[in-house]
Amino acid sequence: MSLGARVAIAIMKKDLLLEFRSKEGFLSNLFFCLVVLLLFTFGFDPSSDALRQGRAAIFWIAIAFASVLTLGRTFQRESADQAIEALSLLPLDPGWVFLGKFLSNLLIIVLLMLLIFPLFVVFFDLTVTWRFWLFPVICLLTALGLASVGTLFSAMAESSKLREVALSIMMYPIIIPVLIVAVQLTEQAIKISGDIENWHWLTLLLVFDVIFLTAALVIFDYVLGD
């Protein structure tokens, strides 16, 4: 295995360890996500159809909020004691550092989605059908998009006085396509009759993922160091 790949894996493992170890880490995020999910439901009349129509959107907005918290920590923990200096001085393409951080974010966000989903099923009274298999696919592709843009922007937000706010204002407008697609596909996955339709959404999600992962890998070099 090349040094680059080993570095990426070491960074991924270290970030996962820190995310699950710290109190403000994954568990708080999970709980925050649940709170947002439930909070949204109070905006609707539970006996009306509106809640049923908006449920996929509510799920993905809750996920988007919680993911940004995770993403924000990616480079905060590097600048706490300037560990980022040691990472930038490695004799390799900074793309590998990006890849390690990206992978840990990807795994954390996918896990968040998969853990929140059963609660979503219960609170929104979804009927479990064979179409649910689509859901992990949506999660993976959506998380790819969120993690690629988010990891890059998280490094950029560290230079801003706004920190987390900077990440949010950069991130949300850019990921709107991902959220639209995720909501549309989730509707397909949770409906109770008929075939899964509109496969072109998956293509759009893939295109987004490929473009932004490539762009982030190429461009990351510029946001590291000063």
Place this chain on the structure above:
Amino acid sequence: MRAFLLALLYPAMLLALYCAFIFAPREKEMGEVQRIFYFHLSAAWLCMLAFLILFVFSIVYLATGERKYDVWASSSAEIGVIFATLVLITGPLWAKPVWNTWWTWDPRLTTFLILWLIYVSYLLLRSNMAESDKKYKISAVFGIIGFIDVPIVFMSIRWWRTIHPVVITSSSMNLDPAMKTALFVALAAFTLFFVVLLDLRVRQQWQDYEISLKSVDL
């Protein structure tokens, strides 16, 4: 050259106003309010131009690292956001009497709104970083990512909207020749205005930079 452009700009703007309000005929269904269209479309065109310039100069900045390209990129972004705001103001003004609604989640409108969000974020991001090469690099990165995102946003919203019944279609207008003339005059005058503004802002930012360097020397 600069004096010439400025000298040209005043009559060009006046001509554009004349064409839009007097020369072009009154639209028979929409009435006088249709005349806002000449400015609306011109402003929208300038946004596209401004954000394209931002995108190109962001790439050039990352490639060369020369401060002047960042000045070009950021000046263009500022002007682009002003015109995008104008588009978002003139649009509903026209839409309310004509479509009987301020806003519709049509792909073009929605994409434009998101475009505006992205570039306002760009300016916010810039205004919250200390002056350094890193600020310029990060801005350039966001300028590039934002521009790449726009077509994807458009595609996703187009598909999103086609799922639902489209209530209002912005049907293509068959323009009267006089209206076409008015439109082209407006486009030309606005483009000239943009060039003058961009030049002014770039020089202003550059002087700012040079003065700050000198004041430190003293």
Place this chain on the structure above:
Amino acid sequence: MGEVPMTSPIVQLSGVGKVFGTWPVLTEVQFSLVAGERILFFGPNGAGKSTLLRIIASLSSPTSGSVLFYGSRDGVNDYRRKMGYLGHSTSLYPDLTGEENLAFFSALRGISCERSGHWLEQVGLDRDACRRRVRFYSAGMKQRLAIARLLLHDPEILLLDEPFNALDGSFVQTFLQWIREKTVVLVTHQLELSWPLASRAYRVSHGRIKETEAGPAPPAPGGAST
């Protein structure tokens, strides 16, 4: 250049300037580092010493002028492989234990875990200390761990920014012993400790550097010695 490789400089700065916003931290710095040299930078606070060291370390790129590593810009990865940098911050993760920190940094450099254990012993961190989180370390223990991280990949070139801070006298002597044989660039206020080690010394003030006679005794602090 027609120089023999032995004497060709490891790092060469020509006409280097660095501007933070509008503040010129460094102006027209000419400097070169040759293998085996031990160079001392001293001078008042805010003179630009640390910025200079960061540029020499390839952490920061200059606003004007050029920096060459082994005679070219592409030599930077080769240089980073042989170089160790210890800056103002310790570059450690507060929520990892001492052991985990060192294991992570050895993984980044492709070094075995035994070596990281060896260095933990060398810097005098006992088994108990190693298993505590760095958050709970004293400043001195942190600095010892940072030194272990610094020497982990056995660098030939060391760039040190106030490395003696928080260290006790006997450990400073041990540390000086370790670095005696290496190429060193040292930024420090503690001239008495480091003067005997230096082969060249520079006074840094107002962003310019000036070579000072490497006499038997350090110049009086604050004095305008030339």
